[in-house]
Amino acid sequence: xxxxxxxxxxxxxxxxxxxxxxxxxxxxxxxxxxxxxxxxxxxxxxxxxxxxxxxxxxxxxxxxxxxxxxxxxxxxxxxxxxxxxxxxxxxxxxxxxxxxxxxxxxxxxxxxxxxxxxxxxxxxxxxxxxxxxxxxxxxxxxxxxxxxxxxxxxxxxxxxxxxxxxxxxxxxxxxxxxxxxxxxxxxxxxxxxxxxxxxxxxxxxxxxxxxxxxxxxxxxxxxxxxxxxxxxxxxxxxxxxxxxxxxxxxxxxxxxxxxxxxxxxxxxxxxxxxxxxxxxxxxxxxxxxxxxxxxxxxxxxxxxxxxxxxxxxxxxxxxxxxxxxxxxxx
Amino acid sequence: xxxxxxxxxxxxxxxxxxxxxxxxxxxxxxxxxxxxxxxxxxxxxxxxxxxxxxxxxxxxxxxxxxxxxxxxxxxxxxxxxxxxxxxxxxxxxxxxxxxxxxxxxxxxxxxxxxxxxxxxxxxxxxxxxxxxxxxxxxxxxxxxxxxxxxxxxxxxxxxxxxxxxxxxxxxxxxxxxxxxxxxxxxxxxxxxxxxxxxxxxxxxxxxxxxxxxxxxxxxxxxxxxxxxxxxxxxxxxxxxxxxxxxxxxxxxxxxxxxxxxxxxxxxxxxxxxxxxxxxxxxxxxxxxxxxxxxxxxxxxxxxxxxxxxxxxxxxxxxxxxxxxxx
Numbered sequence: 001x002x003x004x005x006x007x008x009x010x011x012x013x014x015x016x017x018x019x020x021x022x023x024x025x026x027x028x029x030x031x032x033x034x035x036x037x038x039x040x041x042x043x044x045x046x047x048x049x050x051x052x053x054x055x056x057x058x059x060x061x062x063x064x065x066x067x068x069x070x071x072x073x074x075x076x077x078x079x080x081x082x083x084x085x086x087x088x089x090x091x092x093x094x095x096x097x098x099x100x101x102x103x104x105x106x107x108x109x110x111x112x113x114x115x116x117x118x119x120x121x122x123x124x125x126x127x128x129x130x131x132x133x134x135x136x137x138x139x140x141x142x143x144x145x146x147x148x149x150x151x152x153x154x155x156x157x158x159x160x161x162x163x164x165x166x167x168x169x170x171x172x173x174x175x176x177x178x179x180x181x182x183x184x185x186x187x188x189x190x191x192x193x194x195x196x197x198x199x200x201x202x203x204x205x206x207x208x209x210x211x212x213x214x215x216x217x218x219x220x221x222x223x224x225x226x227x228x229x230x231x232x233x234x235x236x237x238x239x240x241x242x243x244x245x246x247x248x249x250x251x252x253x254x255x256x257x258x259x260x261x262x263x264x265x266x267x268x269x270x271x272x273x274x275x276x277x278x279x280x281x282x283x284x285x286x287x288x289x290x291x292x293x294x295x296x297x298x299x300x301x302x303x304x305x306x307x308x309x310x311x312x313x314x315x316x317x318x319x320x321x322x323x324x325x326x327x328x329x330x
Numbered sequence: 331x332x333x334x335x336x337x338x339x340x341x342x343x344x345x346x347x348x349x350x351x352x353x354x355x356x357x358x359x360x361x362x363x364x365x366x367x368x369x370x371x372x373x374x375x376x377x378x379x380x381x382x383x384x385x386x387x388x389x390x391x392x393x394x395x396x397x398x399x400x401x402x403x404x405x406x407x408x409x410x411x412x413x414x415x416x417x418x419x420x421x422x423x424x425x426x427x428x429x430x431x432x433x434x435x436x437x438x439x440x441x442x443x444x445x446x447x448x449x450x451x452x453x454x455x456x457x458x459x460x461x462x463x464x465x466x467x468x469x470x471x472x473x474x475x476x477x478x479x480x481x482x483x484x485x486x487x488x489x490x491x492x493x494x495x496x497x498x499x500x501x502x503x504x505x506x507x508x509x510x511x512x513x514x515x516x517x518x519x520x521x522x523x524x525x526x527x528x529x530x531x532x533x534x535x536x537x538x539x540x541x542x543x544x545x546x547x548x549x550x551x552x553x554x555x556x557x558x559x560x561x562x563x564x565x566x567x568x569x570x571x572x573x574x575x576x577x578x579x580x581x582x583x584x585x586x587x588x589x590x591x592x593x594x595x596x597x598x599x600x601x602x603x604x605x606x607x608x609x610x611x612x613x614x615x616x617x618x619x620x621x622x623x624x625x626x627x628x629x630x631x632x633x634x635x636x637x638x639x640x641x642x643x644x645x646x647x648x649x650x651x652x653x654x655x656x
Contacts, residue, residue: 188606260556
């Protein structure tokens with residue numbers, strides 16, 4: 001039995017975006033993440049899928065400590081990441097690193113690649129033989145050592161992302177968040193980055209939280225998948241199981257919307273659910289189940305009561321009234 | 331008399347003068363399409379897809395762009411030699427374009443109605459003025475066509491008040507309001523979410539089917555091309571490297587670039603992803619001699635480094651520009 005490395009328990013993150021009311025004192029909040037619970041296991045790639053505005057990046061940013069959660073906890077190997085009001089200790093920061101979506105804006109254009117990769121080493125006081133370490137990190141991501149004298153804008157998009165990966169790995173983390181690491185890149189380069197990430201994972205026994213909106217890509221990299229919709233997780237399952245047997249109507253809609261390139265995939269794709277409606281604004285989430293306005297199998301209860309997560313099969317949980325049942329104890 | 335081709339591009343070159351030299355972007359592009367066809371144009375970012383389409387509409391900024399050589403015909407008329415007023419007839423009534431990012435394509439300071447009615451006013455009424463009433467009616471009709479509810483209210487709203495999917499629908503409605511013969515859709519779903527993209531593409535397919543509009547669909551998502559088009563052009567670094575009927579291309583891709591691209595797409599059936607194509611698109615200031623793909627090609631031969639391959643016709647609906655098939 002593998003152990004969990006990172007556990008999210010009823011995580012909530014609300015943002016106040018303005019005030020309303022006569023005295024301008026009633027906050028208008030966006031519930032970016034509203035009660036998210038799942039656990040990432042040691043050494044696995046956990047996929048987090050959702051459309052824009054579903055809160056997947058907020059989950060990532062809260063995990064690395066950019067935000068404090070409004071409620072709920074995130075624990076790393078049993079240790080709460082937000083103990084009291086203290087800032088996170090360096091030793092804990094070192095363990096959780098992130099690779100951002102767009103390497104064009106996550107790398108400082110005025111710093112050389114040597115400085116970019118060397119900075120975390122310096123901050124974490126691991127800078128004995130810093131130059132050697134930078135060379136080692138560059139080699140790790142299959143870039144030639146002389147790249148350290150270049151600046152980000154001098155190299156291609158794929159190579160920039162490799163630099164960002166090297167920077168994330170500089171502190172020798174055990175958990176890496178990959179926030180859409182290939183969505184800013186061309187398909188022809190994507191494969192190289194993905195295979196590099198898989199190799200590094202095996203080599204250093206890393207655990208990944210892989211955020212993406214590309215389900216086809218997810219099928220090939222993740223061992224388990226969680227689907228988010230408007231700040232809530234609506235389905236969690238093993239990847240293979242998820243693609244063969246999706247339960248939640250939103251998941252089914254997603255799966256039938258993917259453009260595919262071969263006949264075999266076409267057979268796998270669900271044809272029955274046609275995508276309708278707009279994604280509601282996260283400021284004004286509909287009552288009850290947030291998906292009910294677009295749902296083809298909507299019932300009366302859906303507009304009133306928010307469903308809870310139920311376990312349908314071993315390791316496969318769904319948050320939908322169609323499947324009723326008791327809530328899962330995380 | 332034979333019916334002229336809808337679009338015919340012959341040996342088109344487009345160069346951009348920039349600081350440091352001349353970017354040789356399009357390098358002898360040939361492209362034909364018949365009336366009623368749905369043609370896909372795929373390739374990596376920066377391969378010249380949008381430049382080619384902008385050249386057809388003559389909306390490339392000149393300078394810095396220059397067209398040193400080449401001809402573009404729209405229904406037998408040379409677009410590059412047209413007078414400004416003839417060109418005005420081609421744009422809008424002849425050819426409409428939908429852009430990748432609807433947020434950037436709509437003007438934020440004018441209401442949807444002002445923009446849509448201006449389009450109808452300027453391009454739909456040569457030879458007779460439309461009354462205000464009529465323009466308004468047509469604007470409403472075109473919004474209804476793209477399945478937008480409450481068009482009256484929409485005409486008075488501003489782009490910022492609409493969601494991404496609605497904005498793209500407005501753009502589609504605007505592009506089709508003039509009843510064009512050819513619609514150029516430049517990555518119409520890329521900036522949208524998967525489920526919304528699916529809706530928009532389905533709507534687009536339905537509308538062009540109903541109106542029998544010809545379509546050029548530009549995208550780098552191969553799946554969308556497969557589901558929408560009859561014929562596909564594959565473009566690499568300013569050259570058309572392969573053209574085939576969609577089914578044929580997806581079952582028998584021939585050019586090493588096309589094959590690399592196909593392999594690189596992650597499959598729903600699983601099985602991991604391939605490494606893709608090594609290297610990146612060449613620098614247009616100094617493109618490699620011979621076939622522009624040879625530095626990245628796994629099957630490059632000596633001849634590829636010296637000569638540029640011409641297009642070889644292998645069957646009725648399959649042409650490929652590669653020495654392997656000489």
